[in-house]
Amino acid sequence: MASPKEAEAPPLTGGSASVPDPTGQALLPLRVNQLVYSVSGTALIRGIDLTLEAGPRTVIMGANGAGKSLLLRLLHGLLRPTSGTIAWGQAGWGTATRRRQAMVFQRPVLLRRSVRANLRFALGLRPSSSKDRSQRLARLLELAGLSEVASRPARVLSAGEQQRLALVRALGLEPEVLLLDEPTASLDPAAVAAIESLIHTADSQGAKIMLVTHDIGQARRIADEVAFVHHGRIAEHTPPEEIFARPRSEPARAYLEGRLVL
Numbered sequence: 001m002a003s004p005k006e007a008e009a010p011p012l013t014g015g016s017a018s019v020p021d022p023t024g025q026a027l028l029p030l031r032v033n034q035l036v037y038s039v040s041g042t043a044l045i046r047g048i049d050l051t052l053e054a055g056p057r058t059v060i061m062g063a064n065g066a067g068k069s070l071l072l073r074l075l076h077g078l079l080r081p082t083s084g085t086i087a088w089g090q091a092g093w094g095t096a097t098r099r100r101q102a103m104v105f106q107r108p109v110l111l112r113r114s115v116r117a118n119l120r121f122a123l124g125l126r127p128s129s130s131k132d133r134s135q136r137l138a139r140l141l142e143l144a145g146l147s148e149v150a151s152r153p154a155r156v157l158s159a160g161e162q163q164r165l166a167l168v169r170a171l172g173l174e175p176e177v178l179l180l181d182e183p184t185a186s187l188d189p190a191a192v193a194a195i196e197s198l199i200h201t202a203d204s205q206g207a208k209i210m211l212v213t214h215d216i217g218q219a220r221r222i223a224d225e226v227a228f229v230h231h232g233r234i235a236e237h238t239p240p241e242e243i244f245a246r247p248r249s250e251p252a253r254a255y256l257e258g259r260l261v262l
């Protein structure tokens with residue numbers, strides 16, 4: 001396969017348009033087979049095999065530098081694998097598949113426009129009447145607790161406010177798959193609860209949730225299954241009650257005990 005390169009950037013950070021699937025092909029299960037991603041000859045993702053079904057909320061954990069963000073970007077089609085395959089149901093790899101998903105990045109990058117304009121742009125990517133769109137926009141602002149600051153430039157928002165904006169912008173796309181990379185890392189407890197509630201809403205509306213977090217409490221609250229990444233591989237993929245009570249792999253055990261594993 002071609003050498004690694006950043007795929008064409010999506011129109012928005014925090015999501016791309018969710019459009020009705022012209023093929024009717026389900027995106028799940030996701031089947032990842034021997035996925036490798038290398039930069040300058042160094043393998044950073046080192047042979048991942050992973051199957052994720054439509055229902056369970058998947059939480060991805062692992063130490064700093066383990067490869068969680070790279071894995072999410074590969075799955076979302078923003079990076080091209082060096083070798084191996086990523087199969088979203090029967091759908092192919094690329095823009096059409098990516099547009100049925102939304103991703104919230106570890107560091108949100110927002111359009112250089114107002115908060116409201118960021119949301120309006122995202123909502124404009126889906127077909128709907130302008131009345132419907134303005135109602136949805138107001139609802140998203142309210143959900144994010146950003147109604148008061150809707151006219152401010154998005155870039156002057158606090159880190160937590162930016163993350164909330166990125167999340168509701170992604171939700172506004174009504175994605176079939178929601179990929180979340182540490183969406184609550186810089187949030188206060190009330191905002192964490194608000195974001196988790198938004199995640200539950202998306203889940204109950206049928207979106208597949210794939211969440212990266214270092215917050216063990218959050219993982220316990222959200223996970224139906226945990227995939228633990230270590231050095232670019234999946235060390236274990238187990239139900240939460242198992243990994244938190246009796247982690248099978250040494251890296252997961254060390255991580256959960258707060259030990260550094262190199």
Ligand SMILES: Nc1ncnc2c1ncn2[C@@H]1O[C@H](COP(=O)(O)OP(=O)(O)OP(=O)(O)O)[C@@H](O)[C@H]1O
Nearest residue numbers: 039044062063064065066067068069070071106229
């Ligand atoms: N473009 C790149 N070139 C070289 N190395 C890279 C590149 N992108 C990522 N890496 C390296 O790949 C490894 C995995 O990075 P990644 O961002 O996926 O980690 P992570 O598991 O998300 O960590 P964190 O918990 O800190 O967010 C890191 O060691 C990182 O330095």
Ligand SMILES: [Mg+2]
Nearest residue numbers: 068069106181
């Ligand atoms: Mg990361």
